[in-house]
Amino acid sequence: MKTLTGAEIVIECLKEQGVDTVFGYPGGAILNIYDALYKHKDEITHILTSHEQGASHAADGYARATGKVGVCMATSGPGATNLVTGIATANLDSIPMVAITCNVTTGLLGKDSFQEIDILGVTMPITKYNFIVKDVTKLADVIRRAFVIAKSGRPGPVLVDITKDVTAAACEYEPKEPQPIERETELIREEDMEKAIEMIKAARKPFIFVGGGAVASDAANELSAFAHKIQAPVGDSLMGKGAFDGTDVLYTGMIGMHGTKTSNLGVAECDLLIVVGARFSDRVVGDPNHFATNAKILHIDIDPAEINKNIQTDASIIGDVKIILRKLNARLDPMNHDEWLSHIERLKDMYPLRYNKEVLTGPYIMEEIYKVTGGDAIICTDVGQHQMWAAQYYKYKRPRQLLTSGGLGTMGYGLGAAIGAKMGCKDKTVINIAGDGCFRMNMNEIATATRYNIPVIEVVFNNHVLGMVRQWQTLFYGKRYSQTELYDQMDFVKVAEGMGAKAYRITKKEDVEPVLREAISLNIPVMIECQIGSDDKVFPMVPAGKPIEEAFDEIDLRIE
Template sequence: MKLTGSQIVVECLKEQGVDTVFGYPGGAILNIYDELYKHDQEIRHVLTSHEQGASHAADGYARATGKVGVCMATSGPGATNLVTGIATAYMDSVPVVAITANVTVPLLGRDSFQEIDITGVTMPITKHNFIVKDVTELADTMRRAFFIAQEGRPGPVLVDITKDVTAAVTEYTRQEPWPVLRSTEYIKDADLETAAEMINKSERPFLYVGGGAVISNASEEVRALAHKINAPVGDSLMGKGAFDGRDELYCGMIGMHGTKASNFGVTDCDLLIVIGARFSDRVVGKVSKFAENAKILQIDVDPAEINKNVMVDASIIGDVKEVLKRLLPKLDENAHEDWVKHIEEYKNKFPLKYDPAGLTGPYVVKELYRITEGNALIVTEVGQHQMWAAQYYKYKEPHQLLTSGGLGTMGYGLGAAIGAKVGCPEKTVINIAGDGCFRMNMNEIATAARYNIPVIEVVINNHVLGMVRQWQTLFYGKRYSNTILNDNVDFVKLTEAMGAVGIRVTKKEEFEPALRKAMELGRPVVIDCIIDKDDKVFPMVPAGAAIEEVFDQDDLK
């Protein structure tokens, strides 16, 4: 049948099973929006307050549901406003398709009104991108975009469509989505045998679990591996939930704000088994000292990650879940009793701790865990509160923590929480924010209020840029250059002005009733928690130092 380009876009979204799009209209994309209007019973459009909010919402939707997140924006500034969200998704391997419109083909390259070369702009931060100048290529380009976003290591794909293509007419035939299979073509028997031999001979194995284990839904296999060889487990920020945080073998996060038990475990082990992780600098610290007593076995779907940041002794390339399924039967059961006891002593000697006297970030996060019984979907912004959320909430399953790990995007969390709640309406979705991050994209409270999306925003408000201030305190002689936010902005009034519910908490005993009220209301709620400006995240490793140089408040004394 003959359809316009705009109709083809909508039909392709329906082909892919897309039920929600986050976006913001404008002149160049009007034809597509006009077509969406006619299909509002099949595809829900969520109008965000800013295009960046749309890209973060698509990201949060994708991470929470495992499906592709979709966002839309018009040409020029609309498209460029998506860039931060696209880069965030790229760094954390999130399947997002961003659809933008551009000026007509005759106007390309002429500095036309609201023209931008968005494919050129986003080339380094997309898995792939396209500009469609011929309507006959549109349907297959859309299909390729969704396939590329999901296959292998996921990531964002951008499709830019010129306005004349959205109006042009061509033949369209519906197709089923192209099948996306787990990546197994590079899993070699010899690599599996080598890995099995290394693991079976190891006396002190340690598991380092990353975001790839979350993406591949490999939590059952990771647990089976850890318990079969009785190995302690640490994770990266992105790996949270791939291994149950309540398990007796769990040691905590590894790296700059990791636990001493995990950091010392990596240092003391004789085999580090790296599962779906890319050796981020925030995990590794000083490369030459990282796991220097160990052989390293890396399992990853992306060949480019092997020997990129840290040289490894062996590797298996393939989908983590599939690799572990094939590896597990080759492994001997092993108790490693002395090794596990050694790590248990670290855990007992160096527990996470904080000042219990007043309202603090760790107290708030621990209360969130207790009151939600560990079942909430937690989203975070970036900073101290993000690290407290990683340390004190026990994640028991994949896709339970949504956070910007690679890019570290302040302003990510609120949009992502909206996307997550739209995708998982049955879950309690809580965004943990700092006051600096909340200021960046707090306009999305208006989005949540407009659609009555009942996200809960918990602002850990210390009236400073807390993580930067912590560095200024420890390493910059307490020179607090432009990190003090002690002004007259009232987050509660601001929240109410945007149509949501605002609650202020200044004492420990006020937090539980505030959270329970927020959970019962069924409306978007902001809980403004006032804490001390000099609360710090510990443990900590100085930038560029070895991870065994981790210190806490006791060491400072």
Template sequence: MQLTGSQILIECLKEQGVDTIFGYPGGSVLNIYDELYKHQHEIRHILTAHEQGAAHAADGYARATGKVGVCIATSGPGATNLVTGIATAYMDSVPMVAITGNVPVSLLGKDSFQEVDICGITMPITKHNFIVKDVKDLADTIRRAFYIAKEGRPGPVLIDIPKDVTAAKADYHYQEPKSIPVYTEYIKEKDIEEAIKIINESEKPFVYAGGGIIRADATEELLQFVEKLSAPVSCSLMGQGAFPANHKLYTGMIGMHGTKASNTAATECDLLIAIGARFSDRVVSNIERFAPNAQVIHIDIDPAEINKNIKTHHCIIGDVKEVLKILNERLENKNPNGWNKKIEELMNEYPVTYPQDDTLRPQYIIEKIYEKTQGDAIVTTEVGQHQMWTAQYYKFVKPRTFISSGGLGTMGYGTGAAIGAQLGMPDQQVIHIAGDGSFRMNCNELATITAYNIPLIIVVINNGTLGMVRQWQTMFYGGRYSATTLDRGPDFVKLAEAYGAKGYKITTKEELERALNEALSLRGPVLLDCHVDIDNKVLPMVPPGKAIEDVITEEF
């Protein structure tokens, strides 16, 4: 049957099972929004306060649900406002489809009103992008975009659609979505055999798990693998929830703000098994001194990651869930030994802790949130000190419950991501933990939260500064606090109330207890403005350029 481009787009979104879109309308996407209006009972559109919020919301929706997140914006500034969100999704391998409008085909390349080459702009930060200049190509392009976003290592895909293409007509025929194959083509028998041989000969194995475990839904396989090896295991920031944080073999996070036990285990192991991880500089620090005594086995779906940052001795390329299944079938159980005892002793000797007194401290706030939610919440964060405290003090035991910008480190990410996560998982409590600096960047999304009565709890850890930058200025720049003190408004409680949310100002432990109890019972938009000291620090910390075992564990 003959449909317009806008109608074809909507039908293809329905083919792909899309039930929610985050976006902001404009001239170049008016035809699309007209069709969305007609299909509002099939596809829910969430109007965000800003296009960046739409991109982050689509990202949070994807991370929480495992589905493809979808966002839409008009041409020009609307499209460029998506860029930070697209880059955030790209760095953390999040499946997302961004749809942008553009000027009519006849006006492309003529510096027309609200025209940008969004495909050129986003080429380095998408798995693939398309500009559709002929309506006959639109349906197949949309289907390809969703397939590419999901297959292999996931990531964002952009579709740019000129306005006249959304009005033109073409034949449309329904198609079932193409199934995503399990990526096993490069899993070679000789690679499996060699890995098993290396593992069996190892006396001090250590497992480093990354976000790829979560993307591959391989948490159960990882648990079985680690227990077979009786190996200590650590997770990267993006890997939080890939392995239960309350398990006896879990040593805590690895890297710049990782535990002494994890960083020492990586340094002294004779075998480091990296699974679904990319050896980020925040994990590795000094490359020359990272895992100097170990053979390195790297298991990953993306061959481009092998030997990119760290030279590996052996690799297996393929879907990590399938690789772990094969290894688990063939590996023999190993018993705990002196290596396990040493790591346990390090965990006991160097716990991640903070001063226990009557002061309201950020670490206490995180622990109290964990206690009140019994660990059964989806937690989103912004970027900075509060992000690290959350990873350190909230015990994530399930995948897709820690949602944060890891690779790009996007301040302003979390509020939009929390919206997407809560709408994608309506039966779960979502708590957004923010720093006051990050929250200022996209606090306009309070309008979205209250307009849709989204039952988010936002906890602002308010230290009146750009905390992580100030920490570096304290430790490495002689206390010269250049442009980091935020001695300015707004009053976050009044701001929340102005938008229609409930707000609490919190300065004591007792006030925190009462406010959390009330917030969790309300099931509506709530903001907790928690005032803490300006000089709380994230510890442990590896100084820049040092080896990860040279970790500062306490403040002097």
């Protein structure tokens, strides 16, 4: 046992938890921690982002790509509030993250002191748990508890706010081994298992809907075995991408607003919908009164609060998805649903994803990225049309390949997340797909990538508009393009080069492949601007609040 300052205890606790990388931005209140971090820079790498929001997204991306807890740091006041969007993003997508902030000294709390903010109050609705530490003797236990909470059960972000005097105070510190995280099984009831097995055996047209919970529980192997054992087609949510191999013959594509017609019709026509780690988001469900109306619904999820929250189910099993699937696999015999699978295959043939192959488009670029990377890259995205194209046209073969803001829909998420992902997975090609609107929100993080020579590739789909909002304005608002046109003097290539990156501009299809190959081979930060049409749209599409089987595409619009 030794005596350490609070700042030194923070660093020792991070080392205890196996933290090798943190993302942050210093300031007055957190100076003691940064001073202690300086003394341990050979053990913990600190990435100074261009903005605290970039730090929170980087910690999030690190967590999504590795499955470990991501860590970010910021000072008091505006430093802490700049983390808020990133914390909220992680919260809605159930990402394990610990955000460490420092506040004014204990005696100045509640006095509107310089750079004081009640960050505990601000973040209470958007964290799994949060703490303020005013006693140095409690600091180590709080940090250890924060990591346990962040990664246990349904993961999520935890904030630890520490007053500056606590970081300077000293107390005895005793190292401890990290608490092991046990998979949650106590709510898996035998009667629930029996009912589920009975429903699965009775089904003639089962369909599996996979969400992010299957990724969080590392259940890919069990899910694949389950789908093939019961011979059921599989669709996924945006957050579930990669939990089931996108090249598998049973895979039907994404479900929901921009899902495939095959998946949406599969949900509408099935007699049993098996939902694995998904929360029935409104973007998946559409009209909740007309969702899977021909089916019984079996919901498997770790969080009891999700059962019957958005959609009424017929049965549920609560617990860790990996364990539940493993138990089901052990008790089910192989099944045959050839007639149902043949019908699904006919739907795939009738309703393939389509786009204009004559010109440079987002779908074409995504297919080229898939080809050049062999389907092995980590793909990050911002939010909008490019996000949907990345979900539709890149085949994700394994979990943790697609990092994207699903619940909050955070523009500006992707580049920070890509930096975090690359720091966590240095052997993988990491590509962020952005729109020009999103790039304006996070382009400053190019400077972070070049500062540390983090070789991420930023691909900007520049259509000179806020594409997804414009798509809605075109289809539903009489082409009244209010504040969605971005025709201005911005030169993305010069901006990226000014921050030290290699930059390219692509205007025709034949340049995509050679530029991508060169960008990957350079192994430095690269920005690739791809100029595409302002009126390109994401199809299929379900109007908000409509049944998902009413998905339409350009051919349907022409018929009308």
